[in-house]
Amino acid sequence: LGTFTLQVLGTSSATPAFSRLPSAQVVNYNDRYYLIDCGEGTQMQFLRYGIRYARLDAIFISHLHGDHILGLPGMLASMSILERTEPLPIFAPRALKELLDTTFKLSESYIRYELVFHALEDFEPGQVIFETEKLQVTSIPLDHRTWCRGFLFREVHKRRKFNFHAAKQLEVPRECFHLLKLGNDITLADGREIKAEYVTYPPESPLSYAYCSDTRYNEELVPWIKEVSLLYHEATFTEGFAKRAAETYHSTARQAATVAQMADVRHLLLGHYSARYRDLTPLLDEARAVFPHVDLALEGRFYDLKALQGEPREETPIEEGEEATDV
Amino acid sequence: LGTFTLQVLGTSSATPAFSRLPSAQVVNYNDRYYLIDCGEGTQMQFLRYGIRYARLDAIFISHLHGDHILGLPGMLASMSILERTEPLPIFAPRALKELLDTTFKLSESYIRYELVFHALEDFEPGQVIFETEKLQVTSIPLDHRTWCRGFLFREVHKRRKFNFHAAKQLEVPRECFHLLKLGNDITLADGREIKAEYVTYPPESPLSYAYCSDTRYNEELVPWIKEVSLLYHEATFTEGFAKRAAETYHSTARQAATVAQMADVRHLLLGHYSARYRDLTPLLDEARAVFPHVDLALEGRFYDLKALQGEPREETPIEEGEEATDV
Numbered sequence: 319l320g321t322f323t324l325q326v327l328g329t330s331s332a333t334p335a336f337s338r339l340p341s342a343q344v345v346n347y348n349d350r351y352y353l354i355d356c357g358e359g360t361q362m363q364f365l366r367y368g369i370r371y372a373r374l375d376a377i378f379i380s381h382l383h384g385d386h387i388l389g390l391p392g393m394l395a396s397m398s399i400l401e402r403t404e405p406l407p408i409f410a411p412r413a414l415k416e417l418l419d420t421t422f423k424l425s426e427s428y429i430r431y432e433l434v435f436h437a438l439e440d441f442e443p444g445q446v447i448f449e450t451e452k453l454q455v456t457s458i459p460l461d462h463r464t465w466c467r468g469f470l471f472r473e474v475h476k477r478r479k480f481n482f483h484a485a486k487q488l489e490v491p492r493e494c495f496h497l498l499k500l501g502n503d504i505t506l507a508d509g510r511e512i513k514a515e516y517v518t519y520p521p522e523s524p525l526s527y528a529y530c531s532d533t534r535y536n537e538e539l540v541p542w543i544k545e546v547s548l549l550y551h552e553a554t555f556t557e558g559f560a561k562r563a564a565e566t567y568h569s570t571a572r573q574a575a576t577v578a579q580m581a582d583v584r585h586l587l588l589g590h591y592s593a594r595y596r597d598l599t600p601l602l603d604e605a606r607a608v609f610p611h612v613d614l615a616l617e618g619r620f621y622d623l624k625a626l627q628g629e630p631r632e633e634t635p636i637e638e639g640e641e642a643t644d645v
Numbered sequence: 646l647g648t649f650t651l652q653v654l655g656t657s658s659a660t661p662a663f664s665r666l667p668s669a670q671v672v673n674y675n676d677r678y679y680l681i682d683c684g685e686g687t688q689m690q691f692l693r694y695g696i697r698y699a700r701l702d703a704i705f706i707s708h709l710h711g712d713h714i715l716g717l718p719g720m721l722a723s724m725s726i727l728e729r730t731e732p733l734p735i736f737a738p739r740a741l742k743e744l745l746d747t748t749f750k751l752s753e754s755y756i757r758y759e760l761v762f763h764a765l766e767d768f769e770p771g772q773v774i775f776e777t778e779k780l781q782v783t784s785i786p787l788d789h790r791t792w793c794r795g796f797l798f799r800e801v802h803k804r805r806k807f808n809f810h811a812a813k814q815l816e817v818p819r820e821c822f823h824l825l826k827l828g829n830d831i832t833l834a835d836g837r838e839i840k841a842e843y844v845t846y847p848p849e850s851p852l853s854y855a856y857c858s859d860t861r862y863n864e865e866l867v868p869w870i871k872e873v874s875l876l877y878h879e880a881t882f883t884e885g886f887a888k889r890a891a892e893t894y895h896s897t898a899r900q901a902a903t904v905a906q907m908a909d910v911r912h913l914l915l916g917h918y919s920a921r922y923r924d925l926t927p928l929l930d931e932a933r934a935v936f937p938h939v940d941l942a943l944e945g946r947f948y949d950l951k952a953l954q955g956e957p958r959e960e961t962p963i964e965e966g967e968e969a970t971d972v
Contacts, residue, residue, distance in 0.1 A: 333723040334689050340719075358719040359686050362661050384722050384752045392667075392685040392715045396660040413751045420747040424740045425711045426791050464753050 320348050320452070322473070322525045322623040324548065326589065326615045327363040328355075331532075331554050331568070332385055335593035338617060339363060340385035341531060343550070345471055347453050350375045354469060354529050360389035361396050367618055372400040376448055378455065379410035380531060381466035382417070391418060395427040405432035409447050409457075411465055412437035438467050443542065449474070458542045460533035463567040468533070470543070472526040478518035485517040525623045528583075531590050534564060535573035540580045547623045549583040550615065552590035556600050559592075571601040575608035585626040589615035647675050647779070649800070649852045649950040651875065653916065653942045654690040655682075658859075658881050658895070659712055662920035665944060666690060667712035668858060670877070672798055674780050677702045681796060681856050687716035688723050694945050699727040703775055705782070706737035707858060708793035709744070718745060722754040732759035736774050736784075738792055739764035765794050770869065776801070785869045787860035790894040795860070797869070799853040805845035812844040852950045855910075858917050861891060862900035867907045874950045876910040877942065879917035883927050886919075898928040902935035912953040916942035 323346045330338035340357025351374050353360070364371035371393065379387060387410075397406070408414075415435050422429060438457055441447045448455040451474075458468035480499045490512055494504050503513045528543040531552040543549055554568035563570050569577075571588055578586040586609055588601055595601065598614050605612045613621070650673045657665035667684025678701050680687070691698035698720065707713060714737075724733070735741075742762050749756060765784055768774045775782040778801075785795035807826045817839055821831050830840045855870040858879040870876055881895035890897050896904075898915055905913040913936055915928055922928065925941050932939045940948070 333726050334692060337692075339689065358716065359689055362666065362686055365661060365664075382752045384719055384748075384754050387752060388715075388719045388748075389685065392711055395711050399660050417748060417751045421711075421715075421744060424744045425709050425714060427711050 322347050322527070322547075324527060324550075324587075324621040324623070325367065325369070326587075326617055326619055326621070327360055327367070328357045329589045329591055329615050329617055330357075330385070331552075331590045331592055333593050334359070335591075336596050338591065340388070341590060342389065343529065343615075344369060345527060347450075347471065347473075350450065350453075352455075352471070353377045355380055355386040355531070356389040356393060357385050358388040361393040363617070364393075372397050372402045374406065377406065377408040377410075378448075378469050378529075379408070379414060380460070380468060380529070381462060381464050382411050382414060383464060383532070386531075387414065387417070390414075391421045391425070391427070394418070394429055394433065395422070395425075398427070398429045398431060402431045405434050407434045407436060407448065409436045409438055409455075411467075412439050439465075443467070458528065458530065458539070460530060460539070461536040461567065462532045462534070466532060468528060468530040468542075470526060470528045470546070472546075473524035475521070475524065478514070478521050481517050481519055488512060488516060490517060525627065527623060530577075532568055534567040535569050535577065537577070537580065539577055543577075543581045543583060545582050545584070547584045547627045548587060548621060549578050549581065549585070550587045550589055551577055553588035553601050553605065554590050554592050556595075556604055559594075571605040572608055575605035575612060578605075578612070579609045584611065586612040587615045587621060588612065649674050649854070649874075651854060651877075651914075651948040651950070652694065652696070653914075653944055653946055653948070654687055654694070655684045656916045656918055656942050656944055657684075657712070658879075658917045658919055660920050661686070662918075663923050665918065667715070668917060669716065670856065670942075671696060672854060674777075674798065674800075677777065677780075679782075679798070680704045682707055682713040682858070683716040683720060684712050685715040688720040690944070691720075699724050699729045701733065704733065704735040704737075705775075705796050705856075706735070706741060707787070707795060707856070708789060708791050709738050709741060710791060710859070713858075714741065714744070717741075718748045718752070718754070721745070721756055721760065722749070722752075725755065725757045729758045732761050734761045734763060734775065736763045736765055736782075738794075739766050766792075770794070785855065785857065785866070787857060787866070788863040788894065789859045789861070793859060795855060795857040795869075797853060797855045797873070799873075800851035802848065802851065805841070805848050808844050808846055815839060815843065817844060852954065854950060857904075859895055861894040862896050862904065864904070864907065866904055870904075870908045870910060872909050872911070874911045874954045875914060875948060876905050876908065876912070877914045877916060878904055880915035880928050880932065881917050881919050883922075883931055886921075898932040899935055902932035902939060905932075905939070906936045911938065913939040914942045914948060915939065 325344045327342040328339040339359045341355040342360040343354045345352040443459040456470045460466040501514045505511050526546040528546045528549045551574035553571035553574040555563045555570045557570045557572045652671045654669040655666040666686045668682040669687040670681045672679040770786040783797045787793040828841045832838045853873040855873045855876045878901035880898035880901040882890045882897045884897045884899045
């Protein structure tokens with residue numbers, strides 16, 4: 319069965335504080351690993367949590383503020399020392415390449431695998447920037463004081479799964495299985511019509527993860543993250559610092575929750591905490607008052623998208639295909 | 646009383662490994678703090694060990710390999726966020742400035758205090774690059790595959806301390822104390838000659854710390870570090886990897902001990918360990934077989950130069966000044 323989990327490696331904004339490191343997260347989709355942002359210390363976090371970072375499948379960088387990128391040069395160099403050979407795609411604002419090139423040149427670091435650099439500026443928001451057979455990544459426009467994009471990881475339409483039990487009970491000849499699996503309806507030689515949905519399970523609803531850091535409160539974000547399974551939205555401050563949040567183009571926990579509520583997401587994860595909070599409970603409480611399905615992003619912690627999605631919020635009508643499995 | 650301690654923050658070479666971080670050390674001399682090298686994660690180490698890094702008095706960078714500098718951009722930016730205002734002297738190979746400038750520009754970091762940059766290339770080895778009333782820092786030529794300098798922190802000649810007890814017993818008039826303190830001999834009105842050394846304690850021998858990383862084995866280093874109180878010498882490999890050490894311009898633990906032995910230093914500290922060693926005992930054992938006064942550099946650990954200096958190795962003749970205190 320497929321996995322779609324998020325592991326949080328860094329939750330601090332601007333400076334590290336109270337053992338919290340700057341932003342970094344790993345998405346694991348079916349045993350492929352994607353790094354989002356790479357604050358200083360990310361390679362140490364990989365070691366700490368036993369993730370083999372030399373095998374990362376792609377890197378996504380939201381913007382160039384130091385707390386989101388300063389772990390990159392060291393991590394990329396270490397991957398070379400650890401003898402990675404496969405090319406590594408990296409999606410980031412264009413200027414990151416100059417920063418990396420300068421750092422590697424002056425520190426005499428030789429990266430022996432190919433860094434395949436893709437400038438985010440070359441993609442429209444919503445345009446697919448990366449895809450595999452079952453996953454698509456698009457970028458989301460955020461509203462920060464520097465050019466910044468979020469990322470949306472979305473499963474592509476899942477196939478219905480074949481129900482051998484139902485096909486056998488309906489005495490469908492084996493030579494018809496293939497066409498039915500592909501979604502075709504068939505009329506058998508005996509005149510019975512076998513619809514594809516009689517012999518397949520309904521597809522699971524596709525899961526999706528939206529990463530939104532850093533951004534100030536902006537309702538224009540809502541349509542981009544509508545109904546995602548999991549939304550990570552920065553929550554640098556509590557509402558008492560709303561003015562400071564607006565000035566620095568950051569959000570309060572309440573604002574993050576408001577956006578989550580408006581977008582009707584399944585679950586919200588807060589993060590990017592200011593160093594002024596040793597205890598993060600006030601941020602969680604403030605968000606929960608607006609939107610109940612919320613957690614704090616905590617370092618090392620896994621978030622399983624399927625589990626967090628929980629029960630459907632509305633009754634879904636029973637589909638014919640489901641009845642068919644009871645034949 | 647004066648303090649002269651070293652605290653080790655990072656001991657790993659090239660990549661972090663087994664919870665060991667890349668190179669960084671803090672020298673505390675009489676409550677002034679000097680950072681030597683700044684591998685990735687150094688600011689987190691400061692937080693971890695409760696050192697207020699915003700008050701650092703100067704930074705010394707030996708060379709530009711990533712494991713010695715990649716913590717700098719983040720730490721310098723954090724010091725600005727923590728509202729440091731005093732200028733900060735930094736001594737490093739010239740190209741570091743370009744690396745920092747590029748990183749700060751592209752990551753839109755604004756450093757609000759003055760970074761006073763001194764290029765090490767502008768100083769001859771042995772020339773004083775930094776000094777306070779009681780401490781001098783010079784640079785040491787090392788033999789690495791990139792341009793690299795070590796650093797020597799040396800107390801300047803200590804003053805003799807005034808011995809009130811002796812002065813009183815000798816019935817020296819109070820108005821003469823000042824001249825005697827400054828080292829003058831005096832003939833009193835009653836014809837007695839009072840030598841300065843009669844009423845002062847002999848000065849303690851000045852302490853010194855030599856930081857030598859990275860370097861391959863090179864006997865030309867010996868005169869630069871002759872008889873220092875504490876020598877930190879890299880020991881990336883055990884002797885079994887002597888060929889690899891030579892190729893990469895690094896040293897074995899045995900080579901570090903040999904240099905320490907030849908230079909007749911008081912104490913040796915090993916560090917810059919390869920990620921191939923989980924257990925560091927083989928490095929320590931190998932060095933101890935050559936030179937007994939040796940320790941492993943361990944993260945978070947303090948090394949007190951005065952305490953490590955231990956007992957004098959040779960009998961020192963009793964000076965007249967000491968006899969005078971018994972008058």
